Amino acid sequence: MTVDELEIILESIRDGKLAVADGVSRLRTLSYTELDCAKLDTNREMRVGYPEVIFCPGKTTEQIKTIVKAMIAGKSNILATRANEEIFAAVKDICPEASYNPLARTITVIRKIMPVSENYIAVVTAGTADLPVAEEAAVTAEVFGNRVERIVDVGVAGIHRLFDKLDFIRKARVVIVVAGMEGALPSVVGGLVDKPIIAVPTSVGYGTSFQGVAALLAMLNSCAGGISVVNIDNGFGAGCVASKINKLK
Amino acid sequence: MTVDELEIILESIRDGKLAVADGVSRLRTLSYTELDCAKLDTNREMRVGYPEVIFCPGKTTEQIKTIVKAMIAGKSNILATRANEEIFAAVKDICPEASYNPLARTITVIRKIMPVSENYIAVVTAGTADLPVAEEAAVTAEVFGNRVERIVDVGVAGIHRLFDKLDFIRKARVVIVVAGMEGALPSVVGGLVDKPIIAVPTSVGYGTSFQGVAALLAMLNSCAGGISVVNIDNGFGAGCVASKINKLK
Amino acid sequence: MTVDELEIILESIRDGKLAVADGVSRLRTLSYTELDCAKLDTNREMRVGYPEVIFCPGKTTEQIKTIVKAMIAGKSNILATRANEEIFAAVKDICPEASYNPLARTITVIRKIMPVSENYIAVVTAGTADLPVAEEAAVTAEVFGNRVERIVDVGVAGIHRLFDKLDFIRKARVVIVVAGMEGALPSVVGGLVDKPIIAVPTSVGYGTSFQGVAALLAMLNSCAGGISVVNIDNGFGAGCVASKINKLK
Amino acid sequence: MTVDELEIILESIRDGKLAVADGVSRLRTLSYTELDCAKLDTNREMRVGYPEVIFCPGKTTEQIKTIVKAMIAGKSNILATRANEEIFAAVKDICPEASYNPLARTITVIRKIMPVSENYIAVVTAGTADLPVAEEAAVTAEVFGNRVERIVDVGVAGIHRLFDKLDFIRKARVVIVVAGMEGALPSVVGGLVDKPIIAVPTSVGYGTSFQGVAALLAMLNSCAGGISVVNIDNGFGAGCVASKINKLK
Amino acid sequence: MTVDELEIILESIRDGKLAVADGVSRLRTLSYTELDCAKLDTNREMRVGYPEVIFCPGKTTEQIKTIVKAMIAGKSNILATRANEEIFAAVKDICPEASYNPLARTITVIRKIMPVSENYIAVVTAGTADLPVAEEAAVTAEVFGNRVERIVDVGVAGIHRLFDKLDFIRKARVVIVVAGMEGALPSVVGGLVDKPIIAVPTSVGYGTSFQGVAALLAMLNSCAGGISVVNIDNGFGAGCVASKINKLK
Amino acid sequence: MTVDELEIILESIRDGKLAVADGVSRLRTLSYTELDCAKLDTNREMRVGYPEVIFCPGKTTEQIKTIVKAMIAGKSNILATRANEEIFAAVKDICPEASYNPLARTITVIRKIMPVSENYIAVVTAGTADLPVAEEAAVTAEVFGNRVERIVDVGVAGIHRLFDKLDFIRKARVVIVVAGMEGALPSVVGGLVDKPIIAVPTSVGYGTSFQGVAALLAMLNSCAGGISVVNIDNGFGAGCVASKINKLK
């Protein structure tokens, strides 16, 4: 937009030619709540389709409590990820309806019941040690109002386990595939399923897994074309993307 | 599936309790055409939603001609990526209706007119040097039957250029964002748009861009949640994922 | 296999022209036991020559117990690697005949006596600190029914120690060489012995050893040709490969 | 300078042609205080514009006390960075006026009141978890006699928060921008503000953030030209550079 | 800014309470010129203090010509970096007053004489092979209206050469230090000079210089505090930052 | 062996108690032919099971000719790898019976007919672009006297192509699996086949394939246990290892 165009917009509003509502729409700047340690992005949900979520690492328990208190004033559901038991205890103090999922390490506060989608997101996991990341993805998608189906331990060392579940995976609207070590599972699924696949590398492994880099690289280099990737162990991000896709009309 | 279960399926077929068609459906193995240097995956389209595509690097011109010849026998549209002028000349020899896009470095042979989707995929580009990758994504999505809209040179060094196009981007069904150097654009778009975003890092840059690694890392670490990423310069992959999403009903 | 071919197989079975057993053989899908957190691959031994093994890291003690309980129902020998004392205590609770090797960090449950091979696998170790990895390799191979001979502390800083054992190493059927730091030992052995050599880099070292990367690279770049490599500290993998080779007839 | 030139200088001094003061100016070597474990650079302030500062990691508490004791003998303000509570307790024992900032992890001893600059340094922070690094930068600049203004939590996931503070940032003389994860904020600020920008990557993030490398690379590759970068988490360094710039006349 | 606040601004304009000019100032979006392959950021100079500059790599000669043609319509000075002789010939065709600096690989078109600053920027170079990068920095700063002084070949292998020039360097307002290989020079200068120092690593070196990474790391880890760093070989960026600093009042 | 032991051996020989032949056996030092630029290892075949092979890169054509001339004096078969047409022409000049395989880039001179093994080595290739590496492995194994069977283009994007060839692969004595990009194929084969598997990563791919590192890491981290790995593109090494295994009695 040129300065001239802006002037025209503002002059149009001044002159009553453009409704304020339309001006807002075009110049949509968005509100937030100012805290000492943060600026709570209170209309992120309107903007990007899901509310602001608390990523706990690097924040003090005190800061997390401050943020949760401010969020309670709104009416969105609250989700905190990578939370430990100590953080949960602190949150529960100020928000007794909070619940904790120790496998996913998530705190959730459900404050409005969301309609659950009919289409489901399939969360497919290569091995048992990948479950915490898979569960973070599943909880995230569920908090955002999606039906989620879990398929566990179908890694390529025993690929017949995957084939047995293939029809069920094919019927999902979007598929999250979680794998560590060599990260081959998304490529195999990607060659068999016609739905968008979100690959999540995990830090499961040792030595040259380099905390998940090996799996990440395998997924980025997949010979199967319809795969996109999120950060290592980023179950939350996979849940966000899958939710955005699943909610497309 | 257990061996027992397989035996039951096969016995059911033998005994006429299970139709052959249903057996095929459950054990779906898929056909291919055997060439000397390749096995052409002739029903990939049925399986994953788009036909086999020829990735040219590492293949001799002779091998590419062999593969194209075999594909002509079918009736899918043909797409070859990362092709140079020499390869195009060779393909044109055996397939005069082939056309070449020098910016995208793609060869296309349109053999059946596909209905074009009403929803569009937005391909957003940070800078002029990112255009070849963006164009590869756009051509791929178009060959697969999608309407594509291009928004060029809206990188964060002059972020007002992006804001000017924001409404148009928001109306797409899925957004591909192509950026090199610091790769910040997908994060900014991801904080403003509620559609799935596929980030494509490019190798544009020098020094610590490390041929696109800097942009890739930025995209994987985006503080905006609804973003997934493909390989560096992988316009083709982004086009595949976007097409899969855009075709969801 | 083409869809047509599959239809022919299934029709042949339906029509009684193909025995069910033959169909099973050609379409061999394999059984597993469904647990909450895992799918136990109960006929891996038939398929790849050794039973499923429990890799402990990333699994909760509770999950490991669940898996061991399910395995007890079968009759394979049980091997768990990278196990600590706490896991062993939990396993021993439900399986009193389990035994623990603190150097190799392995839990073994011997449930059928396997005939031991006449040919031996030589496990050659460069230094004292490499012993845990070497012992994991040795225990793995022994559980799978191989005779194993250990040669310790023959690293290249005192190469005469290796020469003294050379005849014994040459008489093995396959040689595992375990080394950290500069990882030179497999190259030296590879220039002197005509048997297949499996090199295992260890994370022994500091600084630019980069947790075993230096040793790994040395082994991958060996100027001696007949060497192949497994992951850093992967004694288990080396034991598997050596066992597969040693059991060839 | 050639040996001949030196001889001429010295001969000039000997012959009274060159004042000793001028010789000192040209050959300025600088004094220090010899300790057992260190050589205290007592005139660093005269030389580079700020006094020697104690970087605590890798030093024993005993060594830090020795250094502080020696510095008390001078009259500069004292700043120790990356200090924990235990070090602070030890310093307070010998220097009761010392104060501790737990967020910045700094110990300060103000021994002479410095005039505070009228121009301010803006310290802009992307997220809550980046605050410790931002605070280290702010405290450093304040101890060196600068006015500092803090703008927190204006990361690109909610970019309207930044735009709201833009006028205030533009009025600073120099801007420090602190960000982890994808490190996009300095590029966005750099495209909007005409003051020198010092980008500080933080180790906030996980997986492919690689302890701040992703943010560092994004900042080094910024498409916005007027940005320079310091080490990951180096709030101190950013404070030094900003102070040097802010004090230019 | 909240949506409410925006509505208030717009309503104030509509109601004549806020002048359009003030609205523009607060919502400053900026103009650009739309080309096919780019959006020319025509008021970047107003926004960040220097005009848009053409970075040539990755752009076709045709695209560069299109951009230059559009810039000629304005009246800013034109600078193109990393240009080769072929690009220069093409630019000269449409803009005969263009001149080329083969050492710096820059094309410049001076269309308005800028007043040159009294304060100078010192560009200090470690070795002869670093000159192209140093010259790019110098030309950039000169085009932006700064006086520049060059000090060449004063690397640490013969550190007396630096000491001989120290007084001259100390009198600059800001110092750019360009070095490849071990990149030690900025640290030495940083311990001796009280002006802001912008370190530019170059790709000069071989082997473990890793195309400038060694020098970059040395500069980021400098024990001298007042140093900030730009990308490898990024003379242009150093020139921008130095110009921003040198122009501070 | 201790010095004392050596003295005893030598004294035994001196005293006629130990036959010279036995002394040779225990102290086996091995002969070589001294050239200007090399020491030809003329009894490597006796020592490690295959003759010295010429790796061409880094050697001048003149040096290669010198080495070939010296080898002709012996009677081993000659193999040169990574040879180009120019080198072949030079070799053919001095050795007219030499033949060249342009796909494998190998020169071979067959000077004694070796008996071919009954057991075969299966060389399995993921994609067409991996063929040069696979062919180098195959030629190497053939020159060393092994029967080799090739299975091409069975990568995981169309995994049914692999299943169709599975029985044939299972009947090999040892399996070489060659794959670039995500390198998933060896893991899938490793979960289905009970023979030793040698995985060969190739540099096929782009971007984050990092010239084969992605494939290498995938193979080193395989969740299937019986896999060992050689250097990127090291078809020769894979052929050596496979030959050593295939020749075990």
Place this chain on the structure above:
Amino acid sequence: MTVDELEIILESIRDGKLAVADGVSRLRTLSYTELDCAKLDTNREMRVGYPEVIFCPGKTTEQIKTIVKAMIAGKSNILATRANEEIFAAVKDICPEASYNPLARTITVIRKIMPVSENYIAVVTAGTADLPVAEEAAVTAEVFGNRVERIVDVGVAGIHRLFDKLDFIRKARVVIVVAGMEGALPSVVGGLVDKPIIAVPTSVGYGTSFQGVAALLAMLNSCAGGISVVNIDNGFGAGCVASKINKLK
């Protein structure tokens, strides 16, 4: 040596033409003491100039005790590096004359007084935090019979401290320079001193120091020619090399 030559040697001994002593000299194999977990290289001192030294990490306290016990049987001085207090207590139990240097983390047992060299090794340290590595180097060299002189905290941030000690450093026979962070000190010393310089990078630093990699790279890329480098934190190795040089006649 060819087999023929060996036969001639052995036949010469058998025939009395070659003295056994001369045979030993030419075929010098060396003795060792066989332990369960190690092979003690008892004549390493004769072979390489210094006795076997115990590197503690990765060895159990029990293993270290076993090795010390075996060494006591000989008469060399004993040195154990990277030892903690617990290991020292265990060693002291069996060897009461052992002493511990907590800064260098070394255990030493002096069993024969060695003559101390007249020439000294200068150990030059950049900063206080580098002292443990410098002390390990100094202790190692002293145990091996060298006079050592320590110069501390002369890093480049205050380079006048170095110049003040330069004459003393120049008089050493060999110089060890220990530095972390940017690792510039060895380059500066290397440009000023004509003695061999051994550079030791330390892991002192944070962020992009990458645990000493930055310092290592700086030292490997030094523009001053007469510098060689050892592993990060490898004080022991530097002590060995310096001792070898200092003892040359």
Place this chain on the structure above:
Amino acid sequence: MTVDELEIILESIRDGKLAVADGVSRLRTLSYTELDCAKLDTNREMRVGYPEVIFCPGKTTEQIKTIVKAMIAGKSNILATRANEEIFAAVKDICPEASYNPLARTITVIRKIMPVSENYIAVVTAGTADLPVAEEAAVTAEVFGNRVERIVDVGVAGIHRLFDKLDFIRKARVVIVVAGMEGALPSVVGGLVDKPIIAVPTSVGYGTSFQGVAALLAMLNSCAGGISVVNIDNGFGAGCVASKINKLK
């Protein structure tokens, strides 16, 4: 040195208490010749033991000629490294007595005959492709007045070739070991020889050799203690270090 001390020195000179010569000695700054593109370090030989050497890459032929012309004015021998034929032709034009070694890629101009040392430096090479680096080391040491002995192609794949030359290597005063690929040779030599060993990694290899990084890491992590390392392919540096050591009295 403190400012006060400096004042005292200068006052002492002024007052005739300190001879000018002594002042020079203590404040030794060193001369150079100012060129346009360089500052020729004309008394480097006096300072560090060898004259300034021209490293050609990154310098234009014109710049090299300028430097050579300036050096001819002195009387040192001239050495230029990494020179190609074109540079040699240009140098020969202005300096007809120059000679070129195409293997080492060095230009030498011998202007004063230096006495050759009696002690020799052994340059030991692992393979034929390592010869250019080895030769650069050898030529460098020879130009500096050392006797050099070359031992070629004694890599660990045929370790008997090394043993055959061991006595000759042991008699050198200092040993340079040049190796690429896995870089094991210096460790083996280091375990057998009591002289200082300078290890030179070369970029010979492919794939995971990473242009010499694998060899470099192997050498830095050597389990043999008395080894120090120079940059990849840095034959010149190895020659400098060896010369410094060989000339010690």
